Amino acid sequence: MSHPESHEPPLPSDGRHRVVVVVVSPTCDDGRCPAKRVVGDRVRVVADLVADGHDVVAGVVRARAPGATAWRELPLTACGNDRFAAELEVDRIGRWEFSVEGWVDAFASWLAGLRRKAEVDEVADVDLAIGAALVRAAATRAGGEAPVLVQLAAQLDDVGQLAAERARALLADSALAELVHRHPDREHATSSETHAIIVDPEHAAFAAWYELFPRSTGPDGQHGTFRTTEAWLPYVREMGFDVLYLPPIHPIGRSHRKGPNNTTQAAEGDPGSPWAIGSREGGHTAVHPALGTLADFDHLVGCARDQGLAIALDIAFQASPDHPWVREHPSWFRHRPDGSIQYAENPPKKYEDVYPFDFECDDWRALWTALRDVFSFWIDHGVTIFRVDNPHTKPIVFWQWCLDSVKARHPEVTFLSEAFTRPKLKFALAKAGFSQGYTYFTWRSTKDELERYMQELTATGVAEFFRPSLWPNTPDILPEELQYGGRPAFVTRLVLAATLASHYGIYGPAFELMAHEARPGSGEYLDNEKYELKRWDIERPDSLRRIITALNKIRREHAALHRNDSLRFHATDNDMLICFSKTSGDDAVLVVVNLDPHHRQSGWVQLDRDALELATDRPFQVHDLLGGGRYLWHGPRNYVELDPHAMPAQIFAIRRRVRTERDFDYYL
Amino acid sequence: MSHPESHEPPLPSDGRHRVVVVVVSPTCDDGRCPAKRVVGDRVRVVADLVADGHDVVAGVVRARAPGATAWRELPLTACGNDRFAAELEVDRIGRWEFSVEGWVDAFASWLAGLRRKAEVDEVADVDLAIGAALVRAAATRAGGEAPVLVQLAAQLDDVGQLAAERARALLADSALAELVHRHPDREHATSSETHAIIVDPEHAAFAAWYELFPRSTGPDGQHGTFRTTEAWLPYVREMGFDVLYLPPIHPIGRSHRKGPNNTTQAAEGDPGSPWAIGSREGGHTAVHPALGTLADFDHLVGCARDQGLAIALDIAFQASPDHPWVREHPSWFRHRPDGSIQYAENPPKKYEDVYPFDFECDDWRALWTALRDVFSFWIDHGVTIFRVDNPHTKPIVFWQWCLDSVKARHPEVTFLSEAFTRPKLKFALAKAGFSQGYTYFTWRSTKDELERYMQELTATGVAEFFRPSLWPNTPDILPEELQYGGRPAFVTRLVLAATLASHYGIYGPAFELMAHEARPGSGEYLDNEKYELKRWDIERPDSLRRIITALNKIRREHAALHRNDSLRFHATDNDMLICFSKTSGDDAVLVVVNLDPHHRQSGWVQLDRDALELATDRPFQVHDLLGGGRYLWHGPRNYVELDPHAMPAQIFAIRRRVRTERDFDYYL
Numbered sequence A, B: 001m002s003h004p005e006s007h008e009p010p011l012p013s014d015g016r017h018r019v020v021v022v023v024v025s026p027t028c029d030d031g032r033c034p035a036k037r038v039v040g041d042r043v044r045v046v047a048d049l050v051a052d053g054h055d056v057v058a059g060v061v062r063a064r065a066p067g068a069t070a071w072r073e074l075p076l077t078a079c080g081n082d083r084f085a086a087e088l089e090v091d092r093i094g095r096w097e098f099s100v101e102g103w104v105d106a107f108a109s110w111l112a113g114l115r116r117k118a119e120v121d122e123v124a125d126v127d128l129a130i131g132a133a134l135v136r137a138a139a140t141r142a143g144g145e146a147p148v149l150v151q152l153a154a155q156l157d158d159v160g161q162l163a164a165e166r167a168r169a170l171l172a173d174s175a176l177a178e179l180v181h182r183h184p185d186r187e188h189a190t191s192s193e194t195h196a197i198i199v200d201p202e203h204a205a206f207a208a209w210y211e212l213f214p215r216s217t218g219p220d221g222q223h224g225t226f227r228t229t230e231a232w233l234p235y236v237r238e239m240g241f242d243v244l245y246l247p248p249i250h251p252i253g254r255s256h257r258k259g260p261n262n263t264t265q266a267a268e269g270d271p272g273s274p275w276a277i278g279s280r281e282g283g284h285t286a287v288h289p290a291l292g293t294l295a296d297f298d299h300l301v302g303c304a305r306d307q308g309l310a311i312a313l314d315i316a317f318q319a320s321p322d323h324p325w326v327r328e329h330p331s332w333f334r335h336r337p338d339g340s341i342q343y344a345e346n347p348p349k350k351y352e353d354v355y356p357f358d359f360e361c362d363d364w365r366a367l368w369t370a371l372r373d374v375f376s377f378w379i380d381h382g383v384t385i386f387r388v389d390n391p392h393t394k395p396i397v398f399w400q401w402c403l404d405s406v407k408a409r410h411p412e413v414t415f416l417s418e419a420f421t422r423p424k425l426k427f428a429l430a431k432a433g434f435s436q437g438y439t440y441f442t443w444r445s446t447k448d449e450l451e452r453y454m455q456e457l458t459a460t461g462v463a464e465f466f467r468p469s470l471w472p473n474t475p476d477i478l479p480e481e482l483q484y485g486g487r488p489a490f491v492t493r494l495v496l497a498a499t500l501a502s503h504y505g506i507y508g509p510a511f512e513l514m515a516h517e518a519r520p521g522s523g524e525y526l527d528n529e530k531y532e533l534k535r536w537d538i539e540r541p542d543s544l545r546r547i548i549t550a551l552n553k554i555r556r557e558h559a560a561l562h563r564n565d566s567l568r569f570h571a572t573d574n575d576m577l578i579c580f581s582k583t584s585g586d587d588a589v590l591v592v593v594n595l596d597p598h599h600r601q602s603g604w605v606q607l608d609r610d611a612l613e614l615a616t617d618r619p620f621q622v623h624d625l626l627g628g629g630r631y632l633w634h635g636p637r638n639y640v641e642l643d644p645h646a647m648p649a650q651i652f653a654i655r656r657r658v659r660t661e662r663d664f665d666y667y668l
Helices: A106-119 A125-139 A143-158 A160-172 A174-181 A226-238 A294-306 A324-328 A364-380 A396-409 A423-432 A447-458 A480-484 A486-500 A545-557 A661-667 B106-119 B125-140 B143-158 B160-172 B174-181 B226-230 B233-238 B294-306 B324-328 B364-380 B396-409 B423-432 B447-458 B480-484 B486-500 B545-557 B661-667
Strands: A019-025 A035-038 A042-051 A057-064 A072-075 A077-080 A083-089 A094-104 A195-200 A207-211 A243-246 A310-315 A344-346 A349-351 A385-389 A414-418 A436-438 A503-507 A568-572 A577-584 A587-594 A601-606 A620-624 A630-633 A637-642 A649-655 B019-025 B035-038 B042-051 B057-064 B072-075 B077-080 B083-089 B094-104 B195-200 B207-211 B243-246 B310-315 B344-346 B349-351 B385-389 B414-418 B436-438 B503-507 B568-572 B577-584 B587-594 B601-606 B620-624 B630-633 B637-642 B649-655
Touching: A019 A057, A019 A094, A042 A057, A042 A094, A042 B423, A057 A083, A072 A083, A083 A094, A106 A125, A106 A160, A106 A174, A125 A143, A125 A174, A143 A174, A160 A174, A226 A243, A226 A294, A243 A385, A294 A310, A310 A364, A364 A396, A396 A423, A414 A423, A423 A436, A423 B042, A447 A486, A447 A568, A447 A577, A480 A486, A486 A503, A486 A545, A486 A577, A486 A587, A486 A649, A577 A601, A577 A637, A587 A637, A637 A649, B019 B057, B019 B094, B042 B057, B042 B094, B057 B083, B072 B083, B083 B094, B106 B125, B106 B160, B106 B174, B125 B143, B125 B174, B143 B174, B160 B174, B226 B294, B243 B385, B294 B310, B310 B364, B364 B396, B396 B423, B414 B423, B423 B436, B447 B486, B447 B568, B447 B577, B480 B486, B486 B503, B486 B545, B486 B577, B486 B587, B486 B649, B577 B601, B577 B637, B587 B637, B637 B649
Parallel strands: A035 A195, A207 A243, A207 A503, A243 A310, A310 A385, A385 A414, A414 A436, B035 B195, B207 B243, B207 B503, B243 B310, B310 B385, B385 B414, B414 B436
Antiparallel strands: A019 A042, A042 A083, A057 A072, A057 A094, A077 A083, A094 A195, A344 A349, A568 A577, A568 A601, A577 A587, A587 A649, A601 A637, A620 A630, A620 A649, B019 B042, B042 B083, B057 B072, B057 B094, B077 B083, B094 B195, B344 B349, B568 B577, B568 B601, B577 B587, B587 B649, B601 B637, B620 B630, B620 B649
16 A cells, blocks of 8 residues: 655644634635725725634735735734735725735733633743743844833733732733734744735716717718717716617628628618728728727717716628738638638528637737737727627637736726637636626626526626626627516616616616517528618607616615615515615615516515514605605515506615614605 | 726736536545545546537546656546546555546547538548548657557548548548557647545445443453453454554553543542543553553454454553653643643543543644644554544644654554544544544434435545444443343344445444443433443344344445445335345445334335336335345335334345356246
């Protein structure tokens, strides 16, 4: 059985590290990828510090802000069961680093033992002498405070015969403990690995997006431009959106240009898909001449910024056959045995108007660098938010490098991943650095589906690295319920998106004008805006703009809706009624939605009092922020009834705290 | 916002590793500590292999047996959702290593695409030419199989005009795919980190231990010896135990020797506590002269081995004031300011007869090495199983090194941790290398307590590194229910320990003779064997030896009871009735226990059919292995009634499969 050839482990270089440190949170993949937060967040750092025996353990979080060289330290507080925590305020955008350090606190251990002895009058001189030695040792580390410590040590030595009583007096004086505690012996401290936290701007966690095709903003059916888009800014801003997201603005290829409804033959004058990027007029760093000039684009960005709107650009890493890179860098594309370039396909579907890049080509270094520089180019033009098209068809290792590279210079930049793909690939992209990701919300419609999915995203480790962005529609996706559910379905999906997640968006004006006709046999819009110019009558009286405005106002005014970590679902006795809440400090919002767009639904909701921190014995007031009603609820069980044709949802503010004069006015 | 001083990440050395590999299991602390298995286990290695896009991913588990230099490879099978698995049989004791490697399989991806195209008759020559190129590339890696591949490539090139039809014929031939698959292009494969699995002997997972004080085996009240212990071997073996565990066998100190019932004054002739180790006759590598000589001990070990019993030794790293090391190595002990050595204490408790070692002393290297050599010494005397006393009062980093060091030479050695301490410290010791650990089972008595605790230990990640050993009693612990519950309580706790866990033990003969008197105000035995010789009348007619024998036989004959991973609890409508099952292949055992030692309890159990893999529409037979009854159960809901004074438990074998002639006899 004996294996004399085996290597015996050497003795550790220092065997006196008695504490084992395991960082519990925030981490993803056990520290292999950074957790995500936004600026101003208070990050609860939690770690297990385990030492043998009964000695007292102490520790700190060591944290370094982006760009800083110095580490600062925050003391850890014991939470019981060998768990410790500290709160780190991340007050700067960028990549933070932290580690956790723990050590056995000999003085605190001695003090605790002595206090137990003092209780039974068994303190001996020698016990005090041990403490005196520890205090003297602390004095050697104490700099200016050394003399006080030396004096204290002498007092301990002097206690003499009246040991127990005088010791008790000394020990009752917390100043001694605090003073020694300031100069701990950390020679044998154990440190965790260093973990990272990516701190983004607030809008990475909390934002409402509006997607708009600039070319459809022209008057009288003309091709819209950046200038005509400027005229739409007040409309978008007044609805309360934070981000105006534009599909690709680059020159569109002519070869194999798609016609209306994705037909393969484009007629003269058909504008083509903005995702077929590149023509003789330029590629990913050019603008479509019909939209205007780069200077016009810069003007639009500035104009939007002045109105409180950020412009987000769609970056799609693919090329039309006319893209300049096809000529300049043929090695960046995959060539077939017959010499032709491989177009995009997912058999039997073919996308002849689009060439994918070959990320595995021999010249990958130059390709990757050029793609990274696309982001740099638009950042130099004032864009700090990108929506990345189909990132899941490009290597994860590319995104890891590319996003890191951009963020190293521009930590304020965020990237929304448009990856409607397999769950683990979506998550791998988030771990690689995407700031948010599109979700399956678009196809989750039943109560059970919505609850399970949102719990997976907000109440598991996924929440540390993946920020869900909820979209009821996109130019690619017109879900069945919007096709057949009428106005109630639009309102329902809007309320769900805007309240279930702090980050959401709509593709407009198709959404607020309730465009609902699908190309037969598909889940896509009939006469899809991807292939043609549209004229939208945004003044139509049945537009949803008013309810959108109200929703975005509620979102803004209620801190509870600015994050997802407090999301809790509450039981209802009717599967057509979904009920959930979010809280933040004093703010609590409760949402009830009728998922049936056709019929009035009623039932009882059973509130989870703990989730809402409701007192068990007092009635509480709820205020319907959408409908305006105010109700006194007397317990956790309450009756609700929702007519989808009137309003399929209620969003209640819950008054849980003793009221002040100010909020008396507001709530009553 | 821009931070020009930030370091931009360099391009990766190879950007063409498209697969991300994350090992899912078996791992502990994400690979920081090895998982545990026993020899012969089939280890299911599971990993997530995620690549961008829709390409087919392939991979292998690479595994290396202990002492081997070569790695062997096992192909991974796709389980869906980007998860892959393979089964590794660990057929050798020691430290195994494994990693997982994944790559994009270009040929399989091409084949999958082509099959979809062939379905809609859209295969073009160029598609086949792409495949031919891939086959030719495989040929360059194929050695002796190259000619066949070259020929196949030529066939693909030749298909010509009848592409679709002939391609279909070629593709339907799985030999081509298999042949290419044998010679994959792994140039850009991604490998996980290397993980370890500690493979122990079978008894590390499945064993019944019996603790016995050799000094109490003497005839007529004389001090027992190793020779008189030999006479007890048949008794222990006939009850079906695998391991005979002896408290420390070393010379016992005289200074501050404890008297009966832990009194501080020992009378002349009091034998002292075996845990006060060391006297002028020697320390941790000596035997107590009253027990005999080292040669006698060797004889006992051999004698036991011949009867199928392994001897386990108690190793307690502490010294009596008379231990030779106190003189020889004063620096290994903590000295107080008055020059005295610090005895063990946990204020206000004092253990003046025991000096702890100072693991943090300047001479820690010599101390650690000497302690490791204690194990080596006893291994040289044929002991391969150790029970380590109070490991939680010695540094975790020491155990990590010490156990690794012993196992490097003797991988067959196992260590049971006697750590009744904080949960995370218990687990840290298991991660540091202990083979099993004592548990809180000793104090878990209600249904809810037992279910929760056993689920934590067997159905979470804890099971990968912590093997629970269940003890109803120890010389230190006489739980309240054994004090007051009479014979039914002893039987109940015995059945629970022996069936809830594959590893259990009892302190005998105190257990089978139902010693139940506690020292007033304590949870310890009155007239504790730790401080005095006992005479046990093992022939007493009320002894539990027969039921112990029956239980150990059931354990041995039922593979279901050899592991813990299949443990499932089943609902009962009476909180005094606990019901659980274990399965292994065709074997299924169901246990029902009345937790009330005083009253008959009855109720309905609701079996979890999935856990038992029961057909939903057929009655099944159960055979009470303890009581002998045979019953036909017609569904998942069944009535049970247990009189604790007759037999507080039923252990059913469940016949779930179509019977063969052989088991027909057994069950009917």
